[in-house]
Every structure is written in structure tokens, then in C-alpha cells.
Amino acid sequence: MAQPSVSPPIATRPATKGSDFAPLLREIKAAGLLERRTAAYAMAIGINVALMAATWAGVAILGSSWWVLLLAIPLGVLTTRAAFFGHDAGHQQIGGSRKLHDAVGLVHGNLLLGMSYGWWNDKHNRHHANPNHTDKDPDVGEGVLVWTLEQAEGRTGLHGWLSRNQARIFFPLLTLEGFNLKVSSVLFLRRQHSLLGRPRREARLELGLIAAHLVLYFGALFLIMAPGQAVLFALIHHMFFGLHLGSVFAPNHKGMEMPDADTQWGHLEKQVLTSRNVNGGLVTDWMMGGLNYQIEHHLFPSMPRANLRFAQPIVRQYCERIGMPYVSTTLAESYRMGLRHMHEVGSELRAAQQ
DSSP, X not given: OOOOBOOSOGGGOOXXXXXXXXXXXXXXXXXXXTSOOHHHHHHHXXXXXXXXXXXXXXXXXXXXXXXXXXGHHHHHHHHHXXXXXXXXXXXXXXXXXXXXXXXXXXXXXXXXXXXXXXHHHHHHHHHHHSTTOTTTOGGGSSSSXXXXXXXXXXXXXXXXXXXXXXXXXXXXXXTTHHHHHHHHHHXXXXXXXXXXXXXXXXXXXXXXXXXXXXXXXXXXXXXXXXXXXXXXXXXXXXHHHHHHHHHHHGGGTTTSOOOOTXXXXXXXXHHHTTOOEEOOOHHHHHHTTTTTOHHHHHHOTTSOGGGHHHHHHHHHHHHHHXXXXXXXXXXXXXXHHHHHHHHHHTHHHHHXXX
């Protein structure tokens, strides 16, 4: 199996003056890679919407035939694509207007997926500000899964079993992520709705769009199919969507550096040392929504997705010049690294049972 490609360790880096990030930013700007690609996004979004409409047309044509269940899989792929567009809108990658991005995000997140664009932005922006930081990154906070020995310590009962076995049950758990996104979104918006002022109005709009999604989605399924088929279709669709989306985000940070309160890193170190790229070509780029270039995305979150592959060699060469470790590996190896980390986190709990 291919090993990760890593630049020299950070301890060998020569001393530099000022910000390590500033010269890289100048190179990226000079290459024009931060310029918006609105027309390309409009075409890609239009194609994805058309394919989703065609899939739903296929659902209507097949009707109550059991063959209709097969269409839940391509629909899962296309709804994951919609999630990628919502993600890019949250990072202001598409155009020059915040209103445009909010509109794209609300349509793709709330209306098409039934999840809150506002909740996702709040959570994801905190992740970008402090990736893999156990106190500040919500993606590595203690929950169903744990990411450090300290988080795993003392867990008993169901939580203890989950922590001991989290590496082997990780992918099965991802099949629940599609449902978790909806539930977490509604819980977040209910809390927001209780606040005064503008957030309350935004929460009302988001809740209304999610309600519209649920009515249209389940209304269509129960109108076209028998109740049992409709429920099974929704289960397959959401399980595949959760597995696909979770599998895209999983390789990016798990098993990488995890800074704590005593870590003093600049922007370049904070983003590069905690992130890992996944090697591949255009198919990998499409299936992972460009997030296989995780290092470049974290360094330049507003960079249009299509430009990330052009930024990658510039960033890698720059990191090599200054002695910054840069990890890029295969998809299989990235999963292995992440699962190994999760297995090691549960080691003390497993040892205590023996």
C-alpha cells in the first residue's frame, strides 16, 4: 500500500522572519486562483439540479416497482453534490455577493437536503478556525465518538462500548449521518428561534424551508410508492447519502496533529499540520467535491473548488521550501491512518476489560 508523502519534519525548518503564510498568499493571488468562477458554478449547479430532476422523473416512471429502490443510490450521490455546493456557498466561493451565497446555501441545504445552512456554517466555521483543536473544533469534540485518550477515559456502558469499538463501527455509523444532519439542524434552529432579533427571523425562514423539504420529499414518495417502499427508499437514500458525505470528510483530519491550548501556531502551521490531502484525478475531485485538496481548502477557504487542483503544486512546493510537513496519500491509506488513530484512542478502555 502506498505510504503518505511527507515533507521534512517541522523541527528541521529554517528560521524565517514574519509570517510564513504571506509569501504563499502572494503567489496564489498572482496566479489568479482566488478569482471567482461564477459561470462554472452556475453550469455545475444547473447540471446537478437537472440530474436530480431526471432521477425523480425516473422514480415517478417506475412508480411502485421494486426497481425504483435502485434510484435511491444515484439520488444519494446527487444530494451529496448538493451538499458540496452548500458548503462552497458557506465559504463564499461562488460569486461576489453574500446574498447570492445565502440563497444558494438555503436552497441546497434547507430546501433540497432538509438540513440547516446556518447550523452548518456555524459549526464548520468553528472547525476551520481551529481544526483538530479538542477544545475549539466541534468536529473533534466528545460525542458518540472520541478522538483523544482523555475523552475516552472513564467511559462506561454504551459509550464505553462505542469507544472501544469505534474504529470497526465507524463506517456503519456513517449511514446514520444523513438523519443526524436533519435532527441536529432542527435542534439548532429551535434554540435560535428562542432568541430575539435577526437570528429569530432567519431561524423561522430556515425552519420553513426544512418543513417544505419534508412535505415535498415524503409527499412525493408516498404519492408514488406504497408506504413500505417509500420508507425503504428514504432509508436507503439517507444511508447512502450519509455514508458518501461522511466518507468524504473522514480522511481529511483524523489521525493528524491535534493542537491543544498550549500550542502556538500561525495560520500556515495550524491548517497544514492538521490536514491531509487525498491523491487522485478528476474522478476523485468530482466524488469528493474538491475536498481531497484539504490542505489548500483550509489555507484558502474562499478559493473556488475548481482552482484547488491548480493551487496544490504551488502550496506543496512552498511547504517543501520552508520545511513544512505536507501529507498527501491515497484514499485507502488515509482511511487506514484515521481508523488506526480511532483504534488507539480506545486502547486503554479495551485493556481495562482484559
